[in-house]
Amino acid sequence: MERLAIIGAGSWGSALGKIAYDNGHAVLLYDNSKEAIARFNSKTTASSRIFQATTDLKEAVAFGDIILLAVPTSVIRSVLKEINLVIESEKVFVNASKGLEPKTIKRVSEIVEEEIKSKFVKGFVALSGPSHAEEVILEMLTLVTAASPDLKQAQLIQRVFSNQTYFRVYTLTDLIGVEICSALKNIIALASGIIAGLGYGDNTRAALITRGLVEIKRIACMFGAEEKTVFGLAGLGDLVVTCTSTHSRNFQAGYKIGSGKDLEQALAEMTMVVEGARSAIAAHEMIVENNIYAPIIEAVYDIIYHKFDPRERIMLLMQNDLKEEIL
Ligand SMILES: NC(=O)c1ccc[n+]([C@@H]2O[C@H](COP(=O)([O-])OP(=O)(O)OC[C@H]3O[C@@H](n4cnc5c(N)ncnc54)[C@H](O)[C@@H]3O)[C@@H](O)[C@H]2O)c1
Numbered sequence: 655m656e657r658l659a660i661i662g663a664g665s666w667g668s669a670l671g672k673i674a675y676d677n678g679h680a681v682l683l684y685d686n687s688k689e690a691i692a693r694f695n696s697k698t699t700a701s702s703r704i705f706q707a708t709t710d711l712k713e714a715v716a717f718g719d720i721i722l723l724a725v726p727t728s729v730i731r732s733v734l735k736e737i738n739l740v741i742e743s744e745k746v747f748v749n750a751s752k753g754l755e756p757k758t759i760k761r762v763s764e765i766v767e768e769e770i771k772s773k774f775v776k777g778f779v780a781l782s783g784p785s786h787a788e789e790v791i792l793e794m795l796t797l798v799t800a801a802s803p804d805l806k807q808a809q810l811i812q813r814v815f816s817n818q819t820y821f822r823v824y825t826l827t828d829l830i831g832v833e834i835c836s837a838l839k840n841i842i843a844l845a846s847g848i849i850a851g852l853g854y855g856d857n858t859r860a861a862l863i864t865r866g867l868v869e870i871k872r873i874a875c876m877f878g879a880e881e882k883t884v885f886g887l888a889g890l891g892d893l894v895v896t897c898t899s900t901h902s903r904n905f906q907a908g909y910k911i912g913s914g915k916d917l918e919q920a921l922a923e924m925t926m927v928v929e930g931a932r933s934a935i936a937a938h939e940m941i942v943e944n945n946i947y948a949p950i951i952e953a954v955y956d957i958i959y960h961k962f963d964p965r966e967r968i969m970l971l972m973q974n975d976l977k978e979e980i981l
Contacts, residue, residue: 655679656814659718661733663690663707665787665926666750667724668697672791673821674814675705683707684714712740720814721745722781723762726927727753727837730762734769744776746807748800752782752836752892753929754936761833777807780829781815782836783887784895786902793820799887800825801832824887831883834874838951839893840930841937842866843904844911845954846897848964851912862950863897868981869948873937876944904930917958931958949974 656679660667663685675681683705685691691707708714715721715737725733730751747770749762760768763778783798790796800815800823802808808825816823826832842862849858870893871884883889896902907928910920921928938955941948949971956962 656720656810657718658682658720658722658814659684659714660722660724661685661711661714661737662724662751663687663694664724667722668694669787669790670722670724670750670781670815671705673817677814677817679814680717681705682714682717684711685709686711711736715740715745716742719745720748720811722748722750724750727751727755727762727929728927728932731755731765731769734766738770738774741770741774744774746777746779746810747775748779748781748811749833750781751929752840753933754834754837756932756935756939759936759939761830761837763829763833777802777804777810778829779807779811780832780836780888781811781823782832782892784891786895786899788901790821795820795822797822797824797887797891799823799832801827801829801883801888803827803829826883826886826888828880828883830877831874831879832888834877834879835870835884835889836892837929837933838870838873838937839866839889839896840904840928841934841951841954842870842893843896843902844908844928844930844934844958845950847902847905847908847910848912848954848957849908849968850905851909851914852965852968859897863893866897866950867893869951872946873940873948873951876946877940903928907931911957912964916961930954934958 658674658681660671660683663683671681671683694707747766779800779802781800785796785798800808800811805827812823812825903926907920907924934955937951953967957964957967
């Protein structure tokens with residue numbers, strides 16, 4: 655039995671807690687919001703098994719040998735700084751959040767390296783793949799990837815979360831690839847929502863997913879990812895689910911933007927985190943600094959941050975020079 659502290663009692667932290675707890679592990683859920691903890695406790699019905707939740711970070715960190723991050727990436731650095739103040743022994747860090755830090759373009763594994771004293775970091779694993787909490791909680795069959803350069807740590811997380819009924823975890827050693835793919839797919843999901851909001855159909859969405867994957871591959875490979883990772887669960891798998899499912903917060907926010915709202919209005923109407931908007935800033939910096947051709951991601955950036963008209967900006971993509979289909 656492993657002991658897990660899950661940081662973030664939102665949709666994903668609670669769902670991952672349920673899996674680990676159902677698999678026989680000890681779980682303590684932490685959130686800095688009393689309302690989030692109250693919400694978690696109120697959803698825990700008599701028929702489901704109950705694990706504990708707390709607003710005491712020190713208690714949570716002391717409890718877990720595995721510290722799983724499930725907070726929005728915008729707060730990851732500050733949460734890690736707080737953890738660093740209370741941590742007293744070595745832990746395996748797992749990140750389940752999906753995003754990149756604007757300006758620094760850092761991945762969460764790099765932020766952990768910067769913020770947590772190295773003697774307390776036994777390993778780092780990214781857990782990612784097509785996995786909407788709403789379906790996981792209903793025990794719908796879900797496959798994800800645990801990635802770490804240290805295969806033993808990835809295998810530990812594989813064992814903790816896999817069961818033989820609804821949740822299956824694969825391993826990869828390409829941590830960079832998994833971290834970058836899981837952040838970039840949210841930007842393409844915003845685009846998928848935008849085109850749906852504009853009234854375009856399945857042809858457009860299929861083209862967007864295909865060409866979006868090519869852009870993700872170009873950026874990820876430029877930053878050290880293995881190409882094959884892009885075609886795995888954390889790449890293509892997550893891209894498909896987030897571009898096609900109405901559960902996707904990024905798709906929903908994009909839909910509002912495509913229907914005429916600006917980013918602030920769209921985000922104000924969302925109750926849960928929309929990571930793609932923030933990752934678009936990081937991706938834009940990666941694209942510009944490295945001269946990468948990624949026209950869809952740049953169009954999303956223009957629409958949400960330069961307030962381009964969505965339909966006109968998409969028409970510009972259609973008017974690009976005709977060319978070979980470069981994959
Ligand atoms: N929801 C999903 O289906 C899903 C699936 C896979 C990955 N993710 C990723 O997981 C991350 C979290 O998503 P979510 O859907 O659970 O979001 P959410 O908004 O439902 O929950 C986030 C939780 O983090 C808490 N939080 C915020 N700041 C905090 C802080 N400083 N200290 C402690 N807790 C803090 C909030 O109170 C909230 O309870 C995101 O990066 C998302 O992309 C979500």
